[in-house]
Amino acid sequence: MFEQRNGILFIGGCSSLDLAASFGTPLYVMDETVIRENCRSYLAAFAAYPAAEVLYASKACMNRSICRIIEEEGLSLDVVSGGELHTALAVGYPPQRIYFHGSNKTLAEMEYALEAGIGCFVVDSGRELNLLSGLASRRGRAARLLLRVTPGIEAHTHEFIRTGQLDSKFGFPLATGQAMEAVEQALRLPFLELAGVHCHIGSQILDTEPFVLAAEVMLDFLAQVRAKTGSALTVLDLGGGLGIHYVDEDDPPTIAAYAASIVAKVREKTEALGLPTPRLLVEPGRSIVGEAGVTLYSVGTIKEIPGVRTYLSVDGGMGDNPRHALYGSRYRALLANKAGFAPRMRVTVAGRHCESGDILIRNLELPAAAEGDILAVLATGAYNYSMSSNYNRFPRPAMVLVGGGRAELIVRRETYADLEALDLVPDRLGAGRPTALPAAGEE
Numbered sequence: 001m002f003e004q005r006n007g008i009l010f011i012g013g014c015s016s017l018d019l020a021a022s023f024g025t026p027l028y029v030m031d032e033t034v035i036r037e038n039c040r041s042y043l044a045a046f047a048a049y050p051a052a053e054v055l056y057a058s059k060a061c062m063n064r065s066i067c068r069i070i071e072e073e074g075l076s077l078d079v080v081s082g083g084e085l086h087t088a089l090a091v092g093y094p095p096q097r098i099y100f101h102g103s104n105k106t107l108a109e110m111e112y113a114l115e116a117g118i119g120c121f122v123v124d125s126g127r128e129l130n131l132l133s134g135l136a137s138r139r140g141r142a143a144r145l146l147l148r149v150t151p152g153i154e155a156h157t158h159e160f161i162r163t164g165q166l167d168s169k170f171g172f173p174l175a176t177g178q179a180m181e182a183v184e185q186a187l188r189l190p191f192l193e194l195a196g197v198h199c200h201i202g203s204q205i206l207d208t209e210p211f212v213l214a215a216e217v218m219l220d221f222l223a224q225v226r227a228k229t230g231s232a233l234t235v236l237d238l239g240g241g242l243g244i245h246y247v248d249e250d251d252p253p254t255i256a257a258y259a260a261s262i263v264a265k266v267r268e269k270t271e272a273l274g275l276p277t278p279r280l281l282v283e284p285g286r287s288i289v290g291e292a293g294v295t296l297y298s299v300g301t302i303k304e305i306p307g308v309r310t311y312l313s314v315d316g317g318m319g320d321n322p323r324h325a326l327y328g329s330r331y332r333a334l335l336a337n338k339a340g341f342a343p344r345m346r347v348t349v350a351g352r353h354c355e356s357g358d359i360l361i362r363n364l365e366l367p368a369a370a371e372g373d374i375l376a377v378l379a380t381g382a383y384n385y386s387m388s389s390n391y392n393r394f395p396r397p398a399m400v401l402v403g404g405g406r407a408e409l410i411v412r413r414e415t416y417a418d419l420e421a422l423d424l425v426p427d428r429l430g431a432g433r434p435t436a437l438p439a440a441g442e443e
């Protein structure tokens with residue numbers, strides 16, 4: 001994906017300096033080849049299993065072009081909102097391949113999804129079961145669903161992104177008996193077709209062990225369901241969560257190793273329990289798009305506090321990447337115009353938002369940096385653009401898709417006009433007379 005030519009970083013065959021000059025900074029750069037290769041690795045890794053389905057968790061990075069690539073690669077899609085669903089439908093994603101997640105879906109979203117004919121709901125609560133049954137009854141057509149179960153497994157990631165443990169807003173806990181009650185409720189309610197169960201035990205998991213454990217616990221649960229209700233549920237969805245390489249210490253399992261460990265456990269366990277081979281689903285997000293992304297920033301103020309630290313400020317920050325501020329996430333980065341140069345300084349990369357916590361990277365070793373340098377932060381393809389905000393009314397960056405030396409804009413940069421486009425001013429406040437706008441004011 002990366003190359004260095006005469007001290008310049010190339011991404012997908014494109015000079016990062018040309019990208020920055022043509023499209024401006026901050027700039028999200030996505031390498032199409034990496035996304036496609038990751039999709040293919042997932043499909044190949046599960047190909048030997050009789051019935052597997054790989055869903056892209058679109059929350060990681062969603063826009064129309066990314067969605068087209070995922071669709072072309074033959075993955076199914078996990079959406080968690082009417083907005084993600086709408087984007088998928090807008091580019092012709094086959095609705096049967098769409099799974100609708102979310103811990104508090106609105107009635108309107110559920111109606112929209114039913115109307116669109118999506119393949120499956122992943123239901124998180126008794127309220128949703130009742131709502132779905134009611135909506136499906138009115139339409140006279142059964143709705144297919146999985147139940148989200150919290151299996152009580154703690155994956156070793158940051159606490160805020162653990163979702164499988166008992167104390168979670170997501171899903172029906174196994175330990176309290178609520179998961180079994182939900183199965184019984186789903187089997188009882190009319191116009192519901194309960195296909196199976198789902199769990200998601202966390203994110204940025206760097207070990208196969210928690211996934212294997214989750215498979216084991218969930219298959220035990222399927223056996224209990226069969227014993228208690230007589231129903232053999234046929235779908236086991238193990239969620240997403242495979243980690244990626246953010247910093248040097250991260251050593252994630254390969255997609256192939258991850259899949260092999262799960263498949264081996266599912267085979268062994270279903271045989272031991274005498275269960276039919278389930279349809280196996282996984283929902284990767286980060287491991288499809290994370291390492292495909294690089295964010296380019298221009299370096300601005302460099303503030304040295306002797307004996308304390310040096311802040312290197314860039315023209316973006318928590319608005320385009322809130323992950324360090326939210327979770328303390330770590331990144332590696334380099335100066336794209338001084339690639340391969342020896343480190344000369346240690347800096348803390350700060351954004352330009354009005355928050356002391358607006359930090360992107362702490363203690364980064366860089367060559368001698370100067371205003372105007374281009375900083376390339378690596379592995380920003382997941383949960384950056386999709387978690388971005390307009391805090392301080394900074395327009396969101398553009399996104400460019402690169403590959404084979406070609407660069408195409410897939411999300412245009414927001415403008416000041418975009419920022420005010422949704423504002424309404426009640427008549428009683430008057431329209432105000434716009435100050436004459438200086439032509440060069442635009443970002």
Ligand SMILES: Cc1ncc(COP(=O)(O)O)c(C=O)c1O
Nearest residue numbers: 057200203240241283284285286
């Ligand atoms: C239900 C569910 N599935 C899949 C994912 C994707 O996880 P990841 O991007 O870590 O693969 C998430 C992420 O939060 C999730 O909540």
